[in-house]
Amino acid sequence: GERVRRHSALAWRTAVKVGKDDPRRVVHSLKVGLALTLVSLLYLIKPLFEGIGQNAMSAVLTVVVVMEFTVGATLGKGLNRGLGTLVAGSLAFLVEYVADIPGRIFQAFFIGSAVFILGVVTTYVRFIPHIKKNYDYGVMIFLLTFNLITVSSYRVDNVWAIAKDRIATIAIGGGLCLVMTLLVFPNWSGEDLHNSTISKLEGLANSVQACVLRYFNGSENQETQDDASDELIYKGYKAVLDSKSKDETLALQASWEPRWSTLWHRIPWRQYTIVGVTLLHFSYTVVALHGCLLSEIQTPGSIRLLYKDSCIRLAEEVFKALRELANSIRSKRQFSPQALSDNINEALQNLNDDLKSQPQLFVGSKNFGGTTHAEEDTRVSFSSVRSDCSSMFEYKSKEISGEVSMEGHKKVLKPLMSKIVMTSLEFSEALPFAAFTSMLVEMVAKLERVIDAVDDLAKLSRFREFRDEDEIV
Amino acid sequence: GERVRRHSALAWRTAVKVGKDDPRRVVHSLKVGLALTLVSLLYLIKPLFEGIGQNAMSAVLTVVVVMEFTVGATLGKGLNRGLGTLVAGSLAFLVEYVADIPGRIFQAFFIGSAVFILGVVTTYVRFIPHIKKNYDYGVMIFLLTFNLITVSSYRVDNVWAIAKDRIATIAIGGGLCLVMTLLVFPNWSGEDLHNSTISKLEGLANSVQACVLRYFNGSENQETQDDASDELIYKGYKAVLDSKSKDETLALQASWEPRWSTLWHRIPWRQYTIVGVTLLHFSYTVVALHGCLLSEIQTPGSIRLLYKDSCIRLAEEVFKALRELANSIRSKRQFSPQALSDNINEALQNLNDDLKSQPQLFVGSKNFGGTTHAEEDTRVSFSSVRSDCSSMFEYKSKEISGEVSMEGHKKVLKPLMSKIVMTSLEFSEALPFAAFTSMLVEMVAKLERVIDAVDDLAKLSRFREFRDEDEIV
Numbered sequence: 047g048e049r050v051r052r053h054s055a056l057a058w059r060t061a062v063k064v065g066k067d068d069p070r071r072v073v074h075s076l077k078v079g080l081a082l083t084l085v086s087l088l089y090l091i092k093p094l095f096e097g098i099g100q101n102a103m104s105a106v107l108t109v110v111v112v113m114e115f116t117v118g119a120t121l122g123k124g125l126n127r128g129l130g131t132l133v134a135g136s137l138a139f140l141v142e143y144v145a146d147i148p149g150r151i152f153q154a155f156f157i158g159s160a161v162f163i164l165g166v167v168t169t170y171v172r173f174i175p176h177i178k179k180n181y182d183y184g185v186m187i188f189l190l191t192f193n194l195i196t197v198s199s200y201r202v203d204n205v206w207a208i209a210k211d212r213i214a215t216i217a218i219g220g221g222l223c224l225v226m227t228l229l230v231f232p233n234w235s236g237e238d239l240h241n242s243t244i245s246k247l248e249g250l251a252n253s254v255q256a257c258v259l260r261y262f263n264g265s266e267n268q269e270t271q272d273d274a275s276d277e278l279i280y281k282g283y284k285a286v287l288d289s290k291s292k293d294e295t296l297a298l299q300a301s302w303e304p305r306w307s308t309l310w311h312r313i314p315w316r317q318y319t320i321v322g323v324t325l326l327h328f329s330y331t332v333v334a335l336h337g338c339l340l341s342e343i344q345t346p347g348s349i350r351l352l353y354k355d356s357c358i359r360l361a362e363e364v365f366k367a368l369r370e371l372a373n374s375i376r377s378k379r380q381f382s383p384q385a386l387s388d389n390i391n392e393a394l395q396n397l398n399d400d401l402k403s404q405p406q407l408f409v410g411s412k413n414f415g416g417t418t419h420a421e422e423d424t425r426v427s428f429s430s431v432r433s434d435c436s437s438m439f440e441y442k443s444k445e446i447s448g449e450v451s452m453e454g455h456k457k458v459l460k461p462l463m464s465k466i467v468m469t470s471l472e473f474s475e476a477l478p479f480a481a482f483t484s485m486l487v488e489m490v491a492k493l494e495r496v497i498d499a500v501d502d503l504a505k506l507s508r509f510r511e512f513r514d515e516d517e518i519v
Numbered sequence: 520g521e522r523v524r525r526h527s528a529l530a531w532r533t534a535v536k537v538g539k540d541d542p543r544r545v546v547h548s549l550k551v552g553l554a555l556t557l558v559s560l561l562y563l564i565k566p567l568f569e570g571i572g573q574n575a576m577s578a579v580l581t582v583v584v585v586m587e588f589t590v591g592a593t594l595g596k597g598l599n600r601g602l603g604t605l606v607a608g609s610l611a612f613l614v615e616y617v618a619d620i621p622g623r624i625f626q627a628f629f630i631g632s633a634v635f636i637l638g639v640v641t642t643y644v645r646f647i648p649h650i651k652k653n654y655d656y657g658v659m660i661f662l663l664t665f666n667l668i669t670v671s672s673y674r675v676d677n678v679w680a681i682a683k684d685r686i687a688t689i690a691i692g693g694g695l696c697l698v699m700t701l702l703v704f705p706n707w708s709g710e711d712l713h714n715s716t717i718s719k720l721e722g723l724a725n726s727v728q729a730c731v732l733r734y735f736n737g738s739e740n741q742e743t744q745d746d747a748s749d750e751l752i753y754k755g756y757k758a759v760l761d762s763k764s765k766d767e768t769l770a771l772q773a774s775w776e777p778r779w780s781t782l783w784h785r786i787p788w789r790q791y792t793i794v795g796v797t798l799l800h801f802s803y804t805v806v807a808l809h810g811c812l813l814s815e816i817q818t819p820g821s822i823r824l825l826y827k828d829s830c831i832r833l834a835e836e837v838f839k840a841l842r843e844l845a846n847s848i849r850s851k852r853q854f855s856p857q858a859l860s861d862n863i864n865e866a867l868q869n870l871n872d873d874l875k876s877q878p879q880l881f882v883g884s885k886n887f888g889g890t891t892h893a894e895e896d897t898r899v900s901f902s903s904v905r906s907d908c909s910s911m912f913e914y915k916s917k918e919i920s921g922e923v924s925m926e927g928h929k930k931v932l933k934p935l936m937s938k939i940v941m942t943s944l945e946f947s948e949a950l951p952f953a954a955f956t957s958m959l960v961e962m963v964a965k966l967e968r969v970i971d972a973v974d975d976l977a978k979l980s981r982f983r984e985f986r987d988e989d990e991i992v
Contacts, residue, residue, distance in 0.1 A: 064646045071646045079638035082662075086634050086670050090627045103667055110663045154563045161559050165552035173537045173544045190583045193555060194576055197562050291764045334807035337961050480953030481961075488810050488954075 073231050074115055081226045085109045085219060101211035108219025113227065118235035118299030120227040124220040125302070126184030131216055134191035135209045137164075142199045157196055164192055179298065235299035236313040242293055243318055244372045246286050246325050250332060251368035253282025254489070257335050258361035261482065262354045279336050286329040293322050314506035321503055324495040331489040338482040349479055356397040360486055363393040364493055371500045380504040383497055390490060401483070546704050547588055554699045558582045558692060574684035581692025586700065591708035591772030593700040597693040598775070599657030604689055607664035608682045610637075615672045630669055637665055652771065708772035709786035715766055716791055717845045719759045719798050720969075723805060724841035726755025727962070730808050731834035734955060735827045752809050759802040766795050787979035794976055797968040804962040811955040822952055829870040833959055836866040837966055844973045853977040856970055863963060874956070 065072045089102040112127055114120045145156045168189040171177055177185060191212070199205040227233070256275045300315040367386045374381040538545045562575040585600055587593045618629045641662040644650055650658060664685070672678040700706070729748040773788040840859045847854040 060647055060649075061643070064648075065643070071643065075639045075643040075646075078642040079635040082638040082666060083631050083635040086631060086666065089670050090631065090673055103671065106666050106670060107663055110659065110666065157563065158556050158559060162552040162556040165555040166548045169551040170534070170538070170544065170548040173541075173548075174533055175537075176533075186583065189555075190580055193559065193579050193583065197559050197579060198576065200563055330803060330806045331810070333803045334810075334958070337804070337807075338957070481957030484811070484954030485807070 070231070070233055071115075074233065077226050077230055078109075078113055081109050081113055081222055082106065085222055088218070101215045104212055104215040105219035105222075108216050109223055112220055113223040116233045116235040116238065116296075116299055116303075117227050118296075118301070118303040120223050121304075122180075122299055122302040123183055124223055126181060127187050127216060128220055130184040130187030131191045131213055134188040135195060135213060138192050138195035138199070138205075138209070141196055142205060145199070154200060157200055160196055161193055164189065234303060235296045236303055236315060239293060239296040239300055239315060239318050240313070240375065242289060242296065243321055243325075244376050246289065246322075247368050247372035247375070249282035249285045250325065250329060251282075251365040251372070253279045253329075253332050254335075254361055254368070255365045256282075257332065257339060258358055258486075261339055262350055262358060279332075279339075283329040283332045283336070286325050287333075290322070290326060294319065297322075314503060317499070317503045317506050321496070321499040324492070324499045328489065328492040328496050331485055331492050335482065335485045335489065338485060353397070353400050353479075353483070356393070356400040357483065357486060360390075360393040360397050360490070363390045364486075364489060367493060367497065371497065374504060375500065378507070381501075383501050386497060387494075390493070394487070394490060397483070397486075543704070543706055544588075547706065550699050550703055551582075551586055554582050554586055554695055555579065558695055561691070574688045577685055577688035578692035578695075581689050582696055585693055586696040589706045589708040589711065589769075589772055589776075590700050591769075591774070591776040593696050594777075595772055595775040596656055597696055599654060600660050600689060601693055603657040603660030604664045604686055607661040608668060608686060611665050611668035611672070611678075611682070614669055615678060618672070627673060630673055633669055634666055637662065707776060708769045709776050709788060712766060712769040712773055712788060712791050713786070713848065715762060715769065716794055716798075717849050719762065719795075720841050720845035720848070722755035722758045723798065723802060724755075724838040724845070726752045726805050727808070727834055727841070728838045729755075730805065730812060731831055731959075734812055735823055735831060752805075752812075756802040756805045756809070759798050760806075763795070763799060767792065770795075787976060790972070790976045790979050794969070794972040797965070797972045801962065801965040801969050804958055804965050808955065808958045808962065811958060826870070826873050826952075826956070829866070829873040830956065830959060833863070833866040833870050833963070836863045837959075837962060840966060840970065844970065847977060848973065851980070854974075856974050859970060860967075863966070867960070867963060870956070870959075 085102075085105050088105055108127065112120060112123045114123055141157075141160045145153055145160075147153060147156070168185055172182055172185050194212070195205055195209050198208055202208060256278045260275045260279070297315045297319045300313055300318075303313070363386075367390065370381055370386060558575075558578050561578055581600065585593060585596045587596060614630075614633045618626055618633075620626060620629070641658055645655055645658050667685070668678055668682050671681055675681060729751040733748045733752070770788045770792045773786055773791075776786070836859075840863065843854055843859060
């Protein structure tokens, strides 16, 4: 009793959350219900039934199978289903025409062979990556319809009627799906892709900000704050790393969406994919930066303090740039790459000057031998190497689907683990700082690619021109 | 004529390649053809036809829809289809029983409402992540069958016959699919997952090896060799980054596969997923390492030479460990984590000693002030900062699916790009070397996680014990 109640309460909360996360889901559910009811009327209302007959069921099936969340997905599936049926119908008639020979056994043999050959070829074709990606469903429907017609033709004389009805009902069902998805509160894959790109940019901006702030202020703050910022950093890049396949699907669906839509004038889904890839590469540097943060060879605060201002400034320019890109895409206006790059350049130059003024830290500075007073600040005790990133791995448990219990990993650290990692190697503490700085610079290089890609996107989407009064936030 | 011929030649080559990449695909295609032919016999052969009748088509459809490449996928789909049909059948009878009231219009209204409500609820339920992941297909079949039976009940008296036949034919079709996939050259998702894990480990080993060798020998070699090694590095981690969703699907399918199989005694697919996640995190460090390689602030050879031996040794231990893990999984024997960790520890210690002996490079070494002779070797001219990773971005074009043309990016570097990136900032050249070393150390920490996870895997899979005569390659 108690357990059942607890479970059903959990199920209810999950269900409510699904709707709250995206209220369009509720609308979509209602749309599907409505479409199904409408298509059932074909069967329930007498005059309609007499026109279509038993095949009305095929229209119901089409609605169940074809109607998807977005316009692009529905169009893709609908066209696949329609084309698959048409091609299969034509081919089946050819086969039937040829099979129209005397001798029942020979005829059965012929039909069997046709089914076998088409089955083999079709299944094989579905392995071809291009087909699998775009036409998998259509090819399956082709095989299905071909078999339906060819095999039926053995016992039914008027196969043409079967085929015609099937095509007509699929057209009715598919048409209804299209009307419902296109005209009643339409959801566009292109729009989702657009919003997903914006939120990825913003997530990365938050990630970078939290990362740098924590690196330079972390030790002064509470543990709990650390956890919160870790969470934020992780969420930012995790979203980008995880959305890869989802965004590819959205781009694929967007490619089916009509270009003439007033809402989505020529959405350049290819360019969104390119932006996604540059963001993916950018996020790898964020992962590496986060790794520096979690690494336990920590450069002491005294060294970090020397470069705090210039590093924070560079990072600020990076996340300001990311936010500017997000805003540009959101408000559909172009941005000024020049202004962004000028700011970043200045910050880079600034960091460089600071690094050069502390020659002890890195070899190769021109004015070597000067400022030796820094030596005292930077001389510090060694800490042990424990770049174990254990907090990173707690997050990992979320990555693995809910089902995978992490108990295997929650157990006390094995002796082995601690043995390697805490051998108290005495690496220099400047090493991780150098890595941090290097990653920041690397990040700027990747950011450049992102800016480029978004700039192309803005031009391809014909965003309105950047005007000087457009303030850069 | 010419163009058509070229296109069809290309299509033919693609088709042949698909088969060569995995010959099991050819076998699977033949199996599907055979299954379809067999199920068609239900319709073609008279005594069989008289037993089953028109509904034989439903068996054909089941075979087309349910038969998948691996046992797990087929079982998952088949059980989903079976369960969905059964539940829908029961519920539909309940509705029919209630709807058995006088008044045609009222009855139609009742059926319409039931269709609407079930349509809404079912569509909504499909958004719940857990359902979507495991039972999406089953819920769709439920909705489909429910509508089929409920709506038919309005005009057909003997709905029970329809439902019974439908269930029987689905059982026949599903059973045939299971027999074909389970008994005739079965493909196991668990086996694919196993092999994918091995090849990921080996790919990463190659990646790390190529990365480190190129970092220390790169400048001496030819451009073409660089490209080849870049290719190798890229392929290694790319496979891991890309296989995430594929491997999750395989794990899901493997969870459907029977545990009692003699071939696959209790495959711990959860643990394979965990290994996959640790490999994913490991591969991020490889990406970062590759970034260091492509970064164009290059530490001059003279500095690298100082640490070449110890870095290469550490990297060697890393890729030896990865290969050992791969071999352990392949030959299903346990390995000695202790031996691996001892070697890695020693190499780490070695690198640490080397770093300490060159105090100029990094602050904080204890024996500061000593070896000043190193200064001359390490003093070098500045190079410009161009961490642009252009070669990385050429690879990118492969990442974006074949369709996406990269012309937008192939154009001459924009002035903007070159402006930021080549501003000739004079960062110290030791900076990227420090990053490289730091990444190597970070990589060892991640490797630790991988070793842990594979060790758990070996225990869960009950691999045979490690014996001292098992040589570590």
